Amino acid sequence: MNTASANSNRYDDQDQAEAWVARLNAPDSDAHDREAFERWLAQSPANARDYREVEQIHLLSAQLGDDDLLRAAARAARRDSAATRRRFHPWLAPGAAIAATLAVAIGVAAWIQRAPPAQVERYVTAIGEQRTIALSDGTTLLLDTHSAVTARFDRDSRTVEVAQGRVQFEVGRDSGQRRGPRPFLVRAGGGTIRDIGTTFQVSRDGSAVDVGLIEGEVEVAVGGAGGARVTSTLAPGEQVRIEGGGTLAPKRPLDLAVAQAWPRGDLVFKNRRLDQLLDEMNRYSKTQLRLEQPALGALKVSGVFHIDDQDALLAALERGWALQARRVGEHEILLQTARQ
CATH class of the missing domain: 3.55.50.30 (Phage tail protein beta-alpha-beta fold)
Known part of the structure; x- marks a missing residue:
């Protein structure tokens, strides 16, 4: 028998091992299955080795917990390993393929474990109250009276949603991030404000939103996700309104003396x-x-x-x-x- 034929038979044995792992873990597996499995093991020492290797992958996928996506990926890797070897690497030993699959699964699991959960915080002020909030990235929020915001920070972005009221943002540098500062976005009404290192104010009254820039630069955008995206970039001393219907009004001057007074x-x-x-x-x-x-x-x-x-x-x-x-x-x- 030539080398290619021998490897082909080994891949078939590997498939049989995968089938036995699935069968023995099925809810309706019985004594007859166990007897047939013992007979299969006795046919060749390689069968026992293949079974142990496949069972390792099965145990690993079970240890991935309740993550449906990871479990599906592990099952797909197990199903596809033999086919991949047949198509592209007839010289690859089954043990090496199993080790590669294990390494991928372990790497995915480790990546998920390293990714910290999103930080979600909600802040509100009562009527007559003003409150200063220091966020973990160095950003400072000043909430005016009767205001409510929700801050959501994850590994890729920083987002604050203004539900009501008026807020002044002094955006932090987000230092300590290995991949550089995460984007800082503010969502209010039908618009999104993208910070470019600034101090700005967002005031929401119902569905209408006013954005005023004190220093730096921001981009205000509406639309997108299937519709036309319209943007307006503000310079210090400018403001723009996001109308209730999700459209941008023309820019107009911002009275900086007025804007800087209410925080005091x-x-x-x-x-x-x-x-x-x-x-x-x-x-x-x-x-x-x-x-x-x-x-x-x-x-x-x-x-x-x-x-x-x-x-x-x-x-x-x-x-x-x-x-x-x-x-x-x-x-x-x-x-x-x-x-x-």
């Missing part, structure tokens, strides 16, 4: 409408300020107002805009024109 606890108003000022102040308190006459909302107001000092705001409106405050409920104050 201040609201800066420069000749803006009174109703806009009250909307902002109401975000920080359970006691809501209302206007008795809607027309009063058109009054223009300028000044710096601290977010947790309603009394100072009311005193300023009474002095400078001739308004009078009247409490009409436990959590409601009505503003009206001062009576002469």
